[in-house]
Amino acid sequence: xxxxxxxxxxxxxxxxxxxxxxxxxxxxxxxxxxxxxxxxxxxxxxxxxxxxxxxxxxxxxxxxxxxxxxxxxxxxxxxxxxxxxxxxxxxxxxxxxxxxxxxxxxxxxxxxxxxxxxxxxxxxxxxxxxxxxxxxxxxxxxxxxxxxxxxxxxxxxxxxxxxxxxxxxxxxxxxxxxxxxxxxxxxxxxxxxxxxxxxxxxxxxxxxxxxxxxxxxxxxxxxxxxxxxxxxxxxxxxxxxxxxxxxxxx
Amino acid sequence: xxxxxxxxxxxxxxxxxxxxxxxxxxxxxxxxxxxxxxxxxxxxxxxxxxxxxxxxxxxxxxxxxxxxxxxxxxxxxxxxxxxxxxxxxxxxxxxxxxxxxxxxxxxxxxxxxxxxxxxxxxxxxxxxxxxxxxxxxxxxxxxxxxxxxxxxxxxxxxxxxxxxxxxxxxxxxxxxxxxxxxxxxxxxxxxxxxxxxxxxxxxxxxxxxxxxxxxxxxxxxxxxxxxxxxxxxxxxxxxxxxxxxxxxxxxxxxxxxxxxxxxxxxxxxxxxxxxxxxxxxxxxxxxxxxxxxxxxxxxxxxxxxxxxxxxxxxxxxxxxxxxxxxxxxxxxxxxxxxxxxxxxxxxxxxxxxxxxxxxxxxxxxxxxxxxxxxxxxxxxxxxxxxxxxxxxxxxxxxxxxxxxxxxxxxxxxxxxxxxxxxxxxxxxxxxxxxxxxxxxxxxxxxxxxxxxxxxxxxxxxxxxxxxxxxxxxxxxxxxxxxxxxxxxxxxxxxxxxxxxxxxxxxxxxxxxxxxxxxxxxxxxxxxxxxxxxxxxxxxxxxxxxxxxxxxxxxxxxxxxxxxxxxxxxxxxxxxxxxxxxxxxxxxxxxxxxxxxxxxxxxxxxxxxxxxxxxxxxx
Ligand SMILES: Cc1cc2nc3c(=O)[nH]c(=O)nc-3n(C[C@H](O)[C@H](O)[C@H](O)COP(=O)(O)O)c2cc1C
Ligand code: SF4
Ligand code: SF4
Ligand code: SF4
Ligand code: FES
Numbered sequence: 001x002x003x004x005x006x007x008x009x010x011x012x013x014x015x016x017x018x019x020x021x022x023x024x025x026x027x028x029x030x031x032x033x034x035x036x037x038x039x040x041x042x043x044x045x046x047x048x049x050x051x052x053x054x055x056x057x058x059x060x061x062x063x064x065x066x067x068x069x070x071x072x073x074x075x076x077x078x079x080x081x082x083x084x085x086x087x088x089x090x091x092x093x094x095x096x097x098x099x100x101x102x103x104x105x106x107x108x109x110x111x112x113x114x115x116x117x118x119x120x121x122x123x124x125x126x127x128x129x130x131x132x133x134x135x136x137x138x139x140x141x142x143x144x145x146x147x148x149x150x151x152x153x154x155x156x157x158x159x160x161x162x163x164x165x166x167x168x169x170x171x172x173x174x175x176x177x178x179x180x181x182x183x184x185x186x187x188x189x190x191x192x193x194x195x196x197x198x199x200x201x202x203x204x205x206x207x208x209x210x211x212x213x214x215x216x217x218x219x220x221x222x223x224x225x226x227x228x229x230x231x232x233x234x235x236x237x238x239x240x241x242x243x244x245x246x247x248x249x250x
Numbered sequence: 251x252x253x254x255x256x257x258x259x260x261x262x263x264x265x266x267x268x269x270x271x272x273x274x275x276x277x278x279x280x281x282x283x284x285x286x287x288x289x290x291x292x293x294x295x296x297x298x299x300x301x302x303x304x305x306x307x308x309x310x311x312x313x314x315x316x317x318x319x320x321x322x323x324x325x326x327x328x329x330x331x332x333x334x335x336x337x338x339x340x341x342x343x344x345x346x347x348x349x350x351x352x353x354x355x356x357x358x359x360x361x362x363x364x365x366x367x368x369x370x371x372x373x374x375x376x377x378x379x380x381x382x383x384x385x386x387x388x389x390x391x392x393x394x395x396x397x398x399x400x401x402x403x404x405x406x407x408x409x410x411x412x413x414x415x416x417x418x419x420x421x422x423x424x425x426x427x428x429x430x431x432x433x434x435x436x437x438x439x440x441x442x443x444x445x446x447x448x449x450x451x452x453x454x455x456x457x458x459x460x461x462x463x464x465x466x467x468x469x470x471x472x473x474x475x476x477x478x479x480x481x482x483x484x485x486x487x488x489x490x491x492x493x494x495x496x497x498x499x500x501x502x503x504x505x506x507x508x509x510x511x512x513x514x515x516x517x518x519x520x521x522x523x524x525x526x527x528x529x530x531x532x533x534x535x536x537x538x539x540x541x542x543x544x545x546x547x548x549x550x551x552x553x554x555x556x557x558x559x560x561x562x563x564x565x566x567x568x569x570x571x572x573x574x575x576x577x578x579x580x581x582x583x584x585x586x587x588x589x590x591x592x593x594x595x596x597x598x599x600x601x602x603x604x605x606x607x608x609x610x611x612x613x614x615x616x617x618x619x620x621x622x623x624x625x626x627x628x629x630x631x632x633x634x635x636x637x638x639x640x641x642x643x644x645x646x647x648x649x650x651x652x653x654x655x656x657x658x659x660x661x662x663x664x665x666x667x668x669x670x671x672x673x674x675x676x677x678x679x680x681x682x683x684x685x686x687x688x689x690x691x692x693x694x695x696x697x698x699x700x701x702x703x704x705x706x707x708x709x710x711x712x713x714x715x716x717x718x719x720x721x722x723x724x725x726x727x728x729x730x731x732x733x734x735x736x737x738x739x740x741x742x743x744x745x746x747x748x749x750x751x752x753x754x755x756x757x758x759x760x761x762x763x764x765x766x767x768x769x770x771x772x773x774x775x776x777x778x779x780x781x782x783x784x785x786x787x788x789x790x791x792x793x794x795x796x797x798x799x800x801x802x803x804x805x806x807x808x809x810x811x812x813x814x815x816x817x818x819x820x821x822x823x824x825x826x827x828x829x830x831x832x833x834x835x836x837x838x839x840x841x842x843x844x845x846x847x848x849x850x851x852x853x854x855x856x857x858x859x860x861x862x863x864x865x866x867x868x
Contacts, residue, residue, distance in 0.1 A: 052574045053728045055769045069768040074574045090768060094731075097765030101734035125758070126738045137727070156569070156727070159552070161737050163727030 014083040028059060028072035028084055039072045039086050040095070040115050042102075042187055043138035048147045050074035051139050054102075056115065058094040060085045069094060092119050100124045106133050109188045134190030137163055141182035141191060151175050151227075154182060154203065167203055178207030178221035212242035219243065254403070256529030259537040260416035263407075270408055277315040279356055282332040284396045286321035286481045287474075287513055294329040296345040304352045314356060320482020320517075322396030323636040324383050327367060330396075332378070339378050340365035383633045386652055388614070388622050391598050392638045395482030400517045403524040406485040412530055414601035418493045419538040423453065426497040430600070432608035434620035439465055439556075439593030440669070440697050441773070442619070442686035448590055452498045452580040455588035462495040463565070463584075463591040464505040466514065467549050467556035470669035471720065473700040475624040475636055476594035480507070480514035483598070484521035488544070490600035492530060495542050498590050503544040506561050508551055519546065553670075553724040557772050558583075558591045560726070571726050572772035593698070595624060615641035619685035623696070627653050629703040630660065639684075646680040649703055660705040664788070666713070668697030670720045671777035673784030674704070674713060693784045695777070709806035710789035711796055715743040717781035725774065732775025735766045739782060747807040751797035756786055805867045808852040812868055815856075817842035819864035826856035826865060 010021045015032050022031045027050065032039050042054035050073040057072040062083040069090065085091060099116040104126035106112060116122070139156070142165060146152050153176035157166040167173035178200055183191040193202040198218050200207045207221035219242035229238055257263050281301065285294045298318060305311045322330060327341035333355050340351065343365060354360045366374035367381055375381050389395075398405035406412070418426050431446030452460055464487065468476040479487055495503055507515050522544055525531045533541045547565050549555045555570040562584045564570035583589025599621060603611050612620050619641040625648060628634045632654030639648065645665055649655065656662050664674040667684075673694030675682070682688055686696050704713065718740045727733045739762055742755050763779030770776040786793060795801045802810040815826070815835075822840040834850040837843030845856070857865045 050574075052771055053730070055730050055771065058769050070576065071574065071771075075576050078577075093761075094765050094769040097735065097762065098730045098769055101730055101738060104738065105734055127741060137730075137733070139728075158727075160723060160725040160727040161733060163733065 011077055011080055013077055016086055022077055024078050025076045028075045028077065029057060031077060032072065032086060037086060041073050042136060043140060044073040045140055045185060048143040051143055054098065054136065054138050056095055056098045058091055060088040060091045095119050096121050100126065102136050105129045106136055106188065107131055109134055109136065111187055134188045135165060136188055138187060140185045140187065141165060144181050144185045149179055149181050151177055172205050173203060176203050176205060177224040177227045178202055179224045210239065212245055214241050214245035217242060254527050256527065257536060258529065260420065263412060263416050263536065267407055270404060275315065277313045279313060280315045280317055280334045282317040282319055284321050284328065284330055285318045287477060288321050288325040289328040292328045293344060297329055297331065297343055297348060300345040300348040304348055308352065310356065317399055319397060320395045320400050321478045321636065323392060324633065325635040326633050338376050339367065341367045382654065383635065383652055386643060386647055387638050388640050389638050390602055390622055391595060392624060394486065395478060400482050400484055401520050403528060410605065411485055412489055414604035415489050415492055415530060416536055418496060418604050419536055419540060423497045423499060426493065429608045430603060433603045433611040435599055435603060436619060436686060437593055438595035438623065442696055445592065445596060448580050449494060449498050451578065452588045452590040455581040457587045459502050459587060460498055460500040461584050461587060461589040462491055462498055462500040462503045463589060464491055464597055465556060465561060465591050465593050466505055466507040467561060468508060468698065469553035469556045470698050470700045472628045472702060473626045473669060473698050475626055475699055477511050477514050478636055479594050479598050480518050484518040486601055487594055487598050488521050488525055490597035492542055493600050493604060494592065494597065496540050501541050503542060504547055504565055505544060506547045506549055506565060508549045510551060554726045554774055557774060561591065562589060571728050574771065616683060616685045618687045623699055625699045625701050627701045627703065630656050630705040631703040632657050641685040642683040644681050644683055645675065648684065648701065653703065656705045660707065663706050663708050664704045664710065666702040666704065668695035669700045670717045671780045672697050673780045674710060674788065676788040693787055694780065707804055709802050709804040710785040710792045711743065711747055712806050714781045714785045715740065715747055718743060718778065721774065721778045729771035729775060731766045731769040732778060735762060736778050746793065746796045748809040749800045753797065755797060756793050760786065811852060812847060813845055813850060813852065813857060814866050815843050815845055816864045816866055819862050821862055825859050825861065829855045829859050
């Protein structure tokens, strides 16, 4: 490699003409953030490994005369001499393509329209898909469930254009603990989660919610509390009182 | 052969080679019959069975050695039978020919003329060397395919097998890498990566263990060179892997084989077991202190699993999906350890380089592409099969000299190279020397070496649509540009072939192509616009004809053609009427017939069958 990897702990990088100094392995997205430059993202989230699927964060990377397109969310800065343009014509073309395609897939999702406006795109020229389709297949729900919750309750079903998010074989998943992390993480709010009379419904399953003996409110699915309690080896009545009341009592 | 004793040194291998070479042949006569996937499909197994029966009846079994081998490449003329020392090759043999072959050729020593390959109307070829198909070929990597019994270690050893390994184990790893570098070997799996550079990066990358992997996923439709190598000469591929593993410093190998390749897998497994028995795998190989083992992994058959990061995820037992490779797999691959993946054919080149030397190797080929390449030549061509030619041979030589040109005196239109996401090259590029860089320059690619020849009856818009449809089905669906982009490009192409194209469609396809190339996660999506862009580049007039004139010049796109019968030419023979499956043709005997356009489904059968060219397609 032409540039010596710096053993010193910081690497210099130019982003949209501004200089940043970052630790090796810092992503372009993080480096840009230190300069106050924001790059749109859809499939990355601080809690999980960058997945690199939506491609909306595509930027142009130059090293010497060579230029290539990379995704900001997962490109690790490991060497000197990189110059990044987050809004070059080529970067914007890629971003527009992605957003125009996603808007055709999910015509009613606002976050897409907002991002599209930002790159000068009003509407999609492609034939519109189902109005009810809200999933952009960013994979955040799956990655949160696997990497953060550790439940591995949902995943990708089918390939290619038929790809969907779902429980294995689209049957009720016994691994789901009803925590709702997937629904909270979803950027388009397309995972249905409802609560009624002490029962939470998600992924076609019903979860009984625990009632707090102090305030009388429902506060979390019993399955979830049990799972956490066993994982961390807590006494049986550890979660008996809801978080708020426990906070008050302490 | 009895169970072998593991060899403990290069010297013991040499001694074994000498003792094997001095053994007397089994019988006076040798009959070689390729029995690989392609030949089996054409009945080779039945020929072998029949030959064994006839020989037994005639009490000739002890005098004749039957050698069952892999494929000799010329699949069109399979099943093939080669007889030595008579030195004759019979083609398109059937089991019923066997008694005559035995009587005439094995007993009387005469040639069965009618089974020889017809070079022209007057002339028949007696030996393989006389076949035009082989004239320009240089069969180095495939030298043993169709010659040795792939399940016999003895056969492989007799060709000098594992001597490259013995030599390599006496070299320093870095010396081997330098040799491969000097040879100029580039990966045969598609990208044409510099093999030595990959090996060196993997060798110096921190992390243990390191993995060495054979990519035998071979998913390109129509390509089967890797299958043929594994079926016909598995030890060569394995020997290459062991040498490479030693150079890299890898103690664990994998082979990733697609599950549709049962024979390739069986032969490779046999080779693995034999290599363990002889001490070419395991601990302290040939007394060198080098340990290496190989594990077999079977792919689920998804095309994308041939992509390096998807393949490695699949070996780890995860979903076979690509991931970002900003840190290369040679640094962080399987379980984040340095992992070097090479294609079957790449590995098969390695023993050749060690045996014959980098200088010898580098003399073959062009400036930037050294050695030979195996191509599978299929489509509208007279001689289909696998051809191994030096890099730099022209498209014309492959299509016309080796391939024998286009059947039925049709005109050549295009040759598609590089697999589903390669490009279509027109007649004006026939003199292009075929190597990695030239193909990329003209908007196509080497890919794994598939070549599909197309004649004048091919619609290039339809071809683009066909490949894009394949890629749509094979996209893993992870990233937006590929999953959604190919679908939308396909929708535009579908519209065009249905006669509903609009001004601006071509420009939109071009714009989308640019974005998809830049934004897709892996090379499947990143190269998916190639079929579209290359057909726009070289056959723009066909797009325009569809869009502006609502015409399909080749008469392929159903929505744009109509069939009618010329009453002047029609003799009323009724052949079309009898062949039409929907009863769309009416007419009295010996009177001109007519096609009812409401019933016609445009299958074109009438056009094909009419002997008087009375059916018109427009
Ligand atoms: C979609 C896709 C499919 C691929 N399929 C294969 C394959 O079947 N066999 C193969 O050797 N390489 C395949 N490749 C290329 C591999 O990713 C990799 O570059 C290659 O195995 C490296 O070996 P080489 O350097 O010897 O060519 C594929 C690449 C892509 C993007
Ligand atoms: S609600 Fe179920 S599927 Fe969603 S993150 Fe929690 S465990 Fe996973
Ligand atoms: S459900 Fe939501 S989080 Fe999950 S992939 Fe779809 S859009 Fe992303
Ligand atoms: S380019 Fe296609 S095959 Fe590759 S990761 Fe994206 S969706 Fe999957
Ligand atoms: S945020 Fe980078 S690819 Fe989705």
